[in-house]
Every structure is written in structure tokens, then in C-alpha cells.
Amino acid sequence: MKKIAMLGVGYVGLVSGTGLADFGNEVICYDIDPTKIEKLNNGDIPIYEPGLVDLVKKNVEKGRLKFTNELAPAVRESEVIFLAVPTPSGKNGEVDLSYIFNAVDQIAHLINGFKVIVTKSTVEVGTNDKIREHLLSRNIAPEMFEVVSNPEFLREGSAVGDFMRPDRVVIGTRSAKALEIMKEIYRPLYLIETPIVATDVHTAEMIKYASNAFLATKISFINEIANLCELVDADVHQVAKAMGLDGRIGKKFLHAGPGYGGSCFPKDTSALTKISEKAGMRMSIVETVIEVNNRQKMRVVEKLMKYIPNLKNKTIGILGLAFKPNTDDVRDAPVLTVIEEILKRGGQIKAYDPEAMKEMRKYFPQITYVASTEDAAKSADALIIMTEWNEFRNMDLNYLKSVMKNPIMIDTRNIYDPQKVQAVGFIYDCFGRKTVN
Ligand SMILES: NC(=O)c1ccc[n+]([C@@H]2O[C@H](COP(=O)([O-])OP(=O)(O)OC[C@H]3O[C@@H](n4cnc5c(N)ncnc54)[C@H](O)[C@@H]3O)[C@@H](O)[C@H]2O)c1
Numbered sequence: 001m002k003k004i005a006m007l008g009v010g011y012v013g014l015v016s017g018t019g020l021a022d023f024g025n026e027v028i029c030y031d032i033d034p035t036k037i038e039k040l041n042n043g044d045i046p047i048y049e050p051g052l053v054d055l056v057k058k059n060v061e062k063g064r065l066k067f068t069n070e071l072a073p074a075v076r077e078s079e080v081i082f083l084a085v086p087t088p089s090g091k092n093g094e095v096d097l098s099y100i101f102n103a104v105d106q107i108a109h110l111i112n113g114f115k116v117i118v119t120k121s122t123v124e125v126g127t128n129d130k131i132r133e134h135l136l137s138r139n140i141a142p143e144m145f146e147v148v149s150n151p152e153f154l155r156e157g158s159a160v161g162d163f164m165r166p167d168r169v170v171i172g173t174r175s176a177k178a179l180e181i182m183k184e185i186y187r188p189l190y191l192i193e194t195p196i197v198a199t200d201v202h203t204a205e206m207i208k209y210a211s212n213a214f215l216a217t218k219i220s221f222i223n224e225i226a227n228l229c230e231l232v233d234a235d236v237h238q239v240a241k242a243m244g245l246d247g248r249i250g251k252k253f254l255h256a257g258p259g260y261g262g263s264c265f266p267k268d269t270s271a272l273t274k275i276s277e278k279a280g281m282r283m284s285i286v287e288t289v290i291e292v293n294n295r296q297k298m299r300v301v302e303k304l305m306k307y308i309p310n311l312k313n314k315t316i317g318i319l320g321l322a323f324k325p326n327t328d329d330v331r332d333a334p335v336l337t338v339i340e341e342i343l344k345r346g347g348q349i350k351a352y353d354p355e356a357m358k359e360m361r362k363y364f365p366q367i368t369y370v371a372s373t374e375d376a377a378k379s380a381d382a383l384i385i386m387t388e389w390n391e392f393r394n395m396d397l398n399y400l401k402s403v404m405k406n407p408i409m410i411d412t413r414n415i416y417d418p419q420k421v422q423a424v425g426f427i428y429d430c431f432g433r434k435t436v437n
Contacts, residue, residue: 001025002185005078007103009036009067011047011159011263011329012120012152013084018055019163020082021065023188028066028074040067048328048355051160075110080181084120084152093270095124104131108138111145116178118148122212122268125205125275128172146178149201151208156262157326168195172204209275212268213286218253219260220292226256226432227299236432237414256431258386258412259296261323261333266293297337300412303429304342304382307408312346315405317380319373320387320413322356330359334412335386339364352376354389374403382408388415397424 006017006029013029021027031037036046043060045053059065068074075081085103090096100123107117117135119128128147135145149172154162169189171182179198183190190196197207226236236256244251260266269290276283308314323333330336339349349367351360357369370376373392377383377400385392393415401407401424409421411430418435421428428435 002080002181003078004028004185005030005074005081006084007031007071007082007107008084008086008121009040009046010084010086011049011156011327012154013082014040014045014047014056015049015052015154015159015163016082016084016120016152018052018059018065019160020185021059021062022055022164023186024064025185026064027059028068028078030068030071030074034069037067037069048326049156049159050326055160071106072110075107075115076112079114080116080118080185081107082118082120082150087121087123087267089267089270092274093267094274095122095267095271097123097127097130100127100131101134104134105138108135108140111135111140113144115145116148116181117145118150118182120150120152122151122208122264122271123149123205124271125202125209127205128201146173146175147201148173148175148178148182149204150182151204153208153211156329157324165192166194168197170197170199170204170207172199172201174200209268209272212265213272213283213289215253216260216265216269216293217285217289219255219257219265220289220296222254222256223259223296223431224292227296229432233434234432235434239432256414257296258300258334258338258431259293261331261336263329263331266290266332269293297334298341299431300334300338300384300386300410301341303410304384304408305345306429307427308381308406310345311342313348314381315348315350315379316342317376317378317383317404318349318351319353319376319383319385319392320389321351321353321360322387322389325387325389326355328355328359330356330363333386336363338384338386339367343367350376350378350380353387354391356387374399378403380404381406382410384410384412385415386412388413397421397426401425 002025004025004027006013009029009031017027017029039046083103085099088096128149132147169186173179229236240254243249244254269286272286273283321330321335350370352370373395407426409426409428414430418428
């Protein structure tokens with residue numbers, strides 16, 4: 001059992017902090033946003049993540065998980081300090097490390113004994129070295145701390161399961177002592193034989209970017225294949241399925257759609273191109289992945305305008321705002337581009353999402369938010385499915401058609417069978433599958 005301070009209670013910090021508490025550690029979570037801490041102390045969870053409410057409750061009741069607005073006692077009483085603060089895209093797409101260094105500055109003068117400082121945030125290669133130099137420049141003696149890179153691979157929407165049963169845990173450190181402490185923290189994962197990749201700090205930092213860029217590449221690749229399928233009369237579902245049966249390729253991340261989004265792939269791919277630029281080389285593959293992804297978001301609008309060339313005063317119903325199902329996160333979601341482009345052309349939007357409407361209001365307060373799929377369809381000139389929430393998979397198509405002004409459906413997630421939707425009388429479009437409109 002270790003005493004841990006978790007700095008940041010966002011998607012990563014709250015899930016990891018709770019997971020580490022569930023592993024038997026004593027975890028105290030701190031955030032600079034007092035409203036989040038207040039909510040957590042009142043039993044409210046500030047984000048939507050399946051399974052998290054119960055896991056937080058269980059660990060709070062066991063006394064292993066606490067939330068505080070006071071950084072000093074949290075740092076002083078902990079041996080291990082995790083950084084789970086944001087690392088957004090900065091100017092020119094480089095990673096903005098200001099939150100990391102603000103946090104390091106905040107903890108520097110609180111170091112009262114040996115501390116392991118663990119970076120969970122996704123940071124540019126070399127950042128942990130800089131954290132070390134930063135602390136040394138604050139006159140913290142080298143024997144008082146060690147830095148560790150411990151990148152996180154959880155996926156929003158299944159974050160709890162991913163954290164509790166990860167494919168691997170990556171620990172980058174030059175210190176044997178810090179490695180032992182980290183292994184103790186993750187001991188329950190040892191017992192279920194989770195591979196622990198112990199490596200140097202730069203390699204650990206690189207593993208995170210390489211993994212995300214590879215997954216983003218798979219998505220852009222299958223999206224380009226889908227676009228080609230449309231031109232040559234082939235079916236991307238069958239192509240992806242047959243490709244995925246090849247063990248060397250793997251079936252995951254081969255779903256054609258409106259492009260990747262979320263708080264990681266867009267910023268991490270962009271950061272990787274900047275990291276390589278700084279190192280003196282171009283990552284042409286990743287640059288193209290980003291370009292293909294940007295084009296794919298626009299293809300949603302192009303598909304819509306194929307059926308409605310002039311969007312002025314047309315009402316478009318949008319189903320799904322979160323960048324993927326089972327989350328309320330809308331950061332960098334492809335739908336942001338779609339909404340912006342429709343509004344730019346004078347269109348109006350009625351949107352529905354089971355969890356993400358509150359977040360989307362921060363970006364687009366001017367659009368109409370409705371309480372159901374049916375309300376989004378009512379009097380709409382077209383309906384666009386942007387997120388594959390389960391409740392959109394089995395809608396009453398006859399009813400939707402009867403309440404829409406024009407029965408046009410753009411299914412960007414390919415969740416419906418084109419023939420069935422067309423049989424109901426919809427004009428139906430999707431990505432990379434045969435449709436006869
Ligand atoms: N979201 C994901 O799916 C995911 C997955 C893997 C890795 N990551 C990485 O993890 C990091 C965090 O991502 P996130 O999605 O959890 O971000 P988030 O924005 O949801 O949460 C970050 C939290 O940190 C808090 N914070 C900022 N400065 C702080 C400070 N000095 N002290 C304490 N708290 C502070 C913020 O108030 C916020 O609550 C990022 O580097 C991200 O790239 C995210």
C-alpha cells in the first residue's frame with residue numbers, strides 16, 4: 001500500500017485515482033477547480049463514465065479515497081504524486097506544458113521527504129527530464145525525488161474497465177527504487193499477469209504517442225478505403241471485416257466514420273509531428289493521417305449538401321454530440337466541425353445526445369437542444385447520426401420518417417443496414433457502403 005496524491009480529477013485523474021485506491025492504495029485527489037472537489041465530496045461525479053460512480057463510492061466508504069482543495073497536506077503526506085493535468089494543443093499544434101509546470105511549481109516547495117513524481121499526462125518526449133531539471137533548479141536535492149513516466153492508455157467510455165484491466169502498464173524511470181514503488185502500486189495487476197513494460201523515460205513518453213498515432217492511422221486508413229469503396233462500388237464493412245481477420249492487422253479501429261476526435265488523438269497526432277519536426281525529421285504518415293481526418297469531417301457536410309445544396313433556413317437534426325458513445329466528452333469531436341459548417345451556411349440545428357448536451361452548450365449555446373431522438377427528427381430536413389450510442393441503433397424509422405419534413409438520413413457511423421432504411425422510404429447515406437438513392 002502506498003500513499004498517493006493525484007493532481008487533477010479529470011477523466012484520467014479521477015479514474016486512475018479511484019482505480020489506484022481500489023488496488024488498496026491510499027489516494028488523495030486534488031484539483032485546482034474547487035467546484036469539482038466540492039461535487040466529489042458531495043458524492044457527485046463531475047464526468048460521465050460508466051461504472052465510476054459505484055467505484056468512487058466504494059473506495060470513499062472504505063476510507064481509501066479522498067478529495068481535497070488543499071494541496072499542501074496532500075503532497076506532504078504522500079510518497080507518490082501523480083500528475084494528471086491537461087496537456088492541450090498549444091500554438092502551432094505543439095503540446096502546451098504549462099499545466100504540468102504550474103503543477104510542478106506548486107509542489108516543489110512542499111517536498112518534505114522522498115517523493116516519486118509520476119507523469120500520467122501525455123507529455124512531449126523529454127518533459128520528465130525537464131521536470132527533474134525544474135525541481136533541481138528550485139534547490140530540491142536530487143535524493144529527495146525521482147521522476148517517472150507512466151502514460152495512461154484508458155479509453156473514455158470504458159475507462160474504468162481499461163484502468164482495472166489494462167493491456168500493459170508502462171513505467172519509464174532511471175531509478176530502481178522508483179520502479180519498485182510503482183510495481184507495488186500496481187501489484188494487483190501483477191497478480192493478473194498484466195505485462196509491465198519497464199523502460200527509460202524517453203521511451204515511455206514515446207510509447208504513448210506512437211500508440212495513439214498508430215490507432216489514428218488505422219482510422220484514417222479505413223476512412224480512405226471507405227471513400228474509395230464508394231467510388232468503385234465496394235463495401236467497406238466487408239473489406240474491414242476480412243482485413244481484420246488477418247491477425248497481423250487486427251479487427252479493432254477499422255470502422256469507417258466521420259473521423260477521429262476526442263481529447264487525445266487530434267492533439268497527440270499533432271504534437272507528434274511537432275516533436276519530430278523539432279528532432280529534425282518529418283513524420284509524413286502522421287501528417288497525412290491528420291489531413292485525411294480533417295477532410296473526413298468535411299465529407300459529412302458534403303454528403304448532406306449532396307441532398308440539400310442550400311442549407312439556409314433548413315433544420316438539421318443531429319443525433320450524438322459526444323466524440324464516442326458512453327462519454328460526455330465533446331472535445332475535438334467531428335460534430336464540432338459539422339455544426340460549425342451547417343451554421344456558417346445558414347442552417348439551423350436541433351441536437352440530441354444522452355449525456356453530452358451540457359458540454360456542447362459551452363461550444364454552441366445558440367443551437368437547439370432537445371430531449372429525444374424523436375424531437376430531433378420532428379420537422380427536420382435531414383437527420384445526421386454522429387455518435388453510435390446504443391439508443392440510436394434501433395430507432396422507430398417509420399415514426400421518424402413520419403415526423404420529418406424530408407426523410408434524409410446521414411448515418412456517419414454505418415449503424416443501419418442501407419437497404420432496410422431505404423425500404424422505409426429514407427434517402428440514406430453512410431460511409432463506404434452501397435446505397436441506391
Ligand atoms: N481523456 C483521456 O481519454 C486520456 C487518456 C489517456 C491520457 N490522457 C492524458 O491525460 C491528461 C489529462 O487528461 P484528461 O482528459 O483527464 O483532462 P481533463 O481536462 O479532463 O482533467 C484535467 C484536470 O486537471 C485539473 N488541473 C489543472 N491544473 C491542475 C493543477 N495544477 N493541479 C491540480 N489539478 C489541475 C483541471 O482542473 C482538470 O480537472 C492529458 O495529458 C491527456 O492527454 C487522457
